[in-house]
Amino acid sequence: MNWNELLRLPTTLLVILTGVVLLLALAQLLAARQHVRNRRHLAATGHSLLLVVCLLAAALLGGMAMSLRGYRFLSEEEPVVQIDSRILSPQRWALTLTWPDGDTRNMMLAGDDFQVDAIVLKWKLPAMLAGLPPLYRLDRISGRYDDASQETTAPRTVIDFSRAGAGDLLDLKKQMPSWFPEVDTLFGSGAFLPLVDGGHYSVSLMRTGALVARPDDATAQRIGQPLGG
Template identity: 65%
Template sequence: MDWSTWLRMPMTVLLVLAAVFLLITLVQLVVLRQHLHGGRRLAAMWRALLCLIFFALALLLGGTGYALRGYRLLSEETPVVDIDAHILSPQRWALTLTWPDGSTRQVQVAGDDWNIEAIVLKWKLPALLSGVPPLYRLDRLSGRYDDATQEASAPRTVISFDHADDGFDLLDLHKQYPDWLPEVDTLYGSGAFLPLVDQGHYTVSLMRTGALVARPDEATQQKIGQPFGG
């Protein structure tokens, strides 16, 4: 993963800031010790207060960064993932997911279509006016059957992209403690799906509005038999 990708992740920025404040805390502790040895108690009390403030900021930034792992900044149109499909048997597919940073993942889904969903976070007016962009993270990929009856009874496949195995995630925090995150305006889901074809190649992007857009390449579109995307 290159530096440009890391910098588009709010987790990275917040954890770096947390490390900076932690370093400042250590510096203040050294100065505090010097004041104590020198008998300057008033100056030592002031340094102790600064230590507490900087350490609290480091904990706050570190905890927030950890809760935002998996989220990325949302620009005008952000490439999310490329999907390559290969048929294994009727209604059984192998998918290769390729992220913008070059990492890949192999999964299998059942159905006639693939369906991908993302979670989008938007901010309230003060944060919005200050230029804080929306955040997003992929939530899940699943197979989808064209026939509604089959959709209700046939085997389903759902692949999770959830990074919060321990339950410590911004989405969970906002649901359980909404007053803790007053600047969060909305947390909502966005999804897109396209028919699966053998040797199909698809690109998925997320618009700044929060809408997922899925597009097949030209060869895949011809196999599907009708235009999609736009």
């Protein structure tokens, strides 16, 4: 990742701002101590008040950075994850997930299809006009049965990606909506596709917030084959 990409991440910018504010708080602390030594109590009080303001601002910025951890900018179409499937037994699959940064994760899934869900954050119009793009984070992957009746009787697989930070925006927006006035909406988006042995799938997210799953050509041909073909 180059510096331009790094500086596009909202978490990085918030961390940088938190550091700057903490430096300002340190400067106010040193100035207040100096004025106390010189018995300039009024000036010391002023710097002490600025110190408190800086600390509160740093706490707010740091909290926002933690809540945004796990979110990514959403461009016209953002690659989310690659999925490779291998059959173990009927309706039992081994999946390998590969993220754009190269991280991988192996998991077992029950069902006929996989379903990937994401949480998408959209900003209000002023922020959008300023060029602030939507954000997203992966939420979970689950197994899905073609027969709806199996959903209530067959084993279910739901795997949490657990990539949100402490005090996630979804929870904070529900608990303290007035703290995030520029957030227009937080909503879920999902996509699913049939699983085939040796399948390879690409999952991406559109700027509109729609999650899209696509098989490669060989996988698409296998999906299109009749049962037993």
